[in-house]
Amino acid sequence: MVIGIVSKPGENTNEFVIVTPDDTEIKTGEFVYYKGDVEVQNDDGSVVEQEKKIFARVTGREQQRGFPDQFMADPGVSPDAVARKLGISTEGVDLYNITATVIGYYDEKLNDFTNPRIVPKPGTEIRLASDSDLEEYLTEAVPEEGSAFIGDLIHRPPEQTEIHLPIDAFASTHLSVLASTGSGKSYTASVLIEEMMQPDSRAAVLVLDPHGEYGSLKQMEEGEKFQDGDYAPEVQIKRPESIQIRISELSLGDLFSIIDDPSDPQEQVLAEAWNQLQSEEDDYISINDLQNKVEEVGDEKDLESSARALDWRIDKALDRDLFDHSNHLSLSELLEPGQCTVLQLDTMDQRDQQMMVSVLFRKINQERVAHEKGRESELEFPVFGLLEEGHRFAPADGDARSLPVLSTILSEGRKFGVGIGIISQRPSKIDDDVLSQCKTQIIMQIQNPLDQDAVKKGVEDVGEDLLDELPGLTPGQAIIAGDSVNTPFLSRIRNRYTEHDAESLEATKLWQESWKEQQREPDGMAEPEDEEGASNRDQPLD
Numbered sequence: 001m002v003i004g005i006v007s008k009p010g011e012n013t014n015e016f017v018i019v020t021p022d023d024t025e026i027k028t029g030e031f032v033y034y035k036g037d038v039e040v041q042n043d044d045g046s047v048v049e050q051e052k053k054i055f056a057r058v059t060g061r062e063q064q065r066g067f068p069d070q071f072m073a074d075p076g077v078s079p080d081a082v083a084r085k086l087g088i089s090t091e092g093v094d095l096y097n098i099t100a101t102v103i104g105y106y107d108e109k110l111n112d113f114t115n116p117r118i119v120p121k122p123g124t125e126i127r128l129a130s131d132s133d134l135e136e137y138l139t140e141a142v143p144e145e146g147s148a149f150i151g152d153l154i155h156r157p158p159e160q161t162e163i164h165l166p167i168d169a170f171a172s173t174h175l176s177v178l179a180s181t182g183s184g185k186s187y188t189a190s191v192l193i194e195e196m197m198q199p200d201s202r203a204a205v206l207v208l209d210p211h212g213e214y215g216s217l218k219q220m221e222e223g224e225k226f227q228d229g230d231y232a233p234e235v236q237i238k239r240p241e242s243i244q245i246r247i248s249e250l251s252l253g254d255l256f257s258i259i260d261d262p263s264d265p266q267e268q269v270l271a272e273a274w275n276q277l278q279s280e281e282d283d284y285i286s287i288n289d290l291q292n293k294v295e296e297v298g299d300e301k302d303l304e305s306s307a308r309a310l311d312w313r314i315d316k317a318l319d320r321d322l323f324d325h326s327n328h329l330s331l332s333e334l335l336e337p338g339q340c341t342v343l344q345l346d347t348m349d350q351r352d353q354q355m356m357v358s359v360l361f362r363k364i365n366q367e368r369v370a371h372e373k374g375r376e377s378e379l380e381f382p383v384f385g386l387l388e389e390g391h392r393f394a395p396a397d398g399d400a401r402s403l404p405v406l407s408t409i410l411s412e413g414r415k416f417g418v419g420i421g422i423i424s425q426r427p428s429k430i431d432d433d434v435l436s437q438c439k440t441q442i443i444m445q446i447q448n449p450l451d452q453d454a455v456k457k458g459v460e461d462v463g464e465d466l467l468d469e470l471p472g473l474t475p476g477q478a479i480i481a482g483d484s485v486n487t488p489f490l491s492r493i494r495n496r497y498t499e500h501d502a503e504s505l506e507a508t509k510l511w512q513e514s515w516k517e518q519q520r521e522p523d524g525m526a527e528p529e530d531e532e533g534a535s536n537r538d539q540p541l542d
């Protein structure tokens with residue numbers, strides 16, 4: 001279907017302007033195409049001209065001609081009615097200028113768009129891109145082959161298109177889901193996990209869940225979509241009480257950060273004691289072992305009083321349930337292909353959460369590096385870790401134990417099969433490098449100007465036209481950009497197969513219920529009329 005004719009080149013090199021009488025089909029973000037001859041290289045090296053569909057994205061729209069202002073002076077009378085009264089034909093009155101930016105033709109060999117670097121000539125016919133072309137070309141994913149079905153295109157009718165993302169791409173080059181609170185971050189992340197746990201991917205996923213929002217993923221174990229022969233995903237939900245760290249799993253840096261503000265001599269004693277204990281190659285270090293070693297080193301170095309003060313700090317920092325000696329975070333228990341483990345950290349102090357992430361991801365990274373270098377390893381398969389409240393673990397001010405290890409993984413994890421997904425409602429509070437290393441971005445509604453700026457800075461390739469949409473997106477609508485897609489686009493995230501755990505509290509309902517409950521208690525026994533009175537308030541008054 002021809003939707004308009006090219007009238008002239010646009011202001012920027014890649015832009016052109018279309019004149020169209022009808023703008024109903026063509027929304028900003030929509031994809032159109034024209035046919036043009038481009039030079040392509042054959043397998044034998046010869047170059048031939050071929051006609052290709054050259055795609056472009058609609059980036060702006062303005063009315064060029066419409067009814068005169070006088071026709072709209074009276075809100076009670078439509079401009080059409082005024083025109084009829086005056087005997088003027090309304091046919092073709094509305095005319096729009098639509099700006100489009102060339103993306104290019106789809107190159108089957110590259111599996112990507114190639115920009116021909118010329119804009120179409122005035123008079124060229126512009127058509128709406130077909131659903132099937134967009135499904136095929138916008139991402140590299142092949143449905144059913146390790147791909148994540150995430151939803152459809154916003155500017156097409158619901159469920160008319162099916163958009164798939166390649167799991168291999170976002171799980172290896174990292175992902176961010178960024179949006180204001182309540183815009184659908186955890187919903188979208190859960191959709192991705194649902195896709196990763198289906199039989200054609202059977203991923204090993206670890207979710208760090210500081211708000212306890214991912215518990216309903218357990219339903220995947222029974223869900224029809226997730227079963228295939230012997231396969232059904234396993235979902236382990238772990239509460240803080242069952243998550244422990246062995247002291248031997250800490251690094252010296254971890255120890256410094258949990259031991260409350262040690263003095264320089266105390267740091268010196270601790271470092272020496274820790275190094276000596278490490279060289280003894282004992283997997284198991286108790287608080288007593290550490291304290292004894294600290295005393296020994298204090299004696300050797302004439303720093304007895306520092307050692308004594310340090311002993312007290314060690315007790316305070318480590319003598320807690322989090323550091324259990326009998327139990328520890330065994331990677332083989334947490335991570336298996338076909339298993340999604342959710343660590344619910346909601347009752348855990350933020351510093352401890354950061355410590356947990358530091359210890360866990362350091363270990364995961366070490367094991368994966370060992371595997372890739374041919375050494376014995378607990379992790380012989382790639383791993384994907386999803387971090388809710390990502391700004392807590394990789395903050396811009398650098399004040400988190402977990403930041404160094406996450407930075408390392410984000411810059412090198414691709415080589416070693418450790419993928420990270422960062423979810424955050426405060427992109428401006430995330431470390432810049434961490435944000436820019438997440439090569440697939442799912443960006444949902446963002447109102448805060450600081451966060452919008454952080455997204456603009458941290459996310460390459462997303463045009464201003466799409467970023468301008470950010471404040472107006474509704475829950476579940478997202479811009480998808482980066483390595484997993486061939487060009488950024490606007491998508492509607494599909495409905496979850498499992499229930500969503502993180503619905504907002506219905507305060508008025510809970511107040512009512514709680515009030516009624518209190519009335520029923522013995523010393524405030526409710527009279528039957530009270531209940532009726534409450535329900536009568538909902539009845540219309542005669």
Ligand SMILES: Nc1ncnc2c1ncn2[C@@H]1O[C@H](COP(=O)(O)OP(=O)(O)OP(=O)(O)O)[C@@H](O)[C@H]1O
Nearest residue numbers: 181182183184185186187475476493494500502503
């Ligand atoms: N794709 C979607 N389809 C249908 N409903 C959605 C979708 N995405 C989000 N919602 C609805 O929007 C609301 C907010 O979603 P969600 O809990 O994921 O937000 P959030 O950004 O994670 O919020 P918070 O920062 O508070 O955790 C929920 O009620 C959810 O049901």
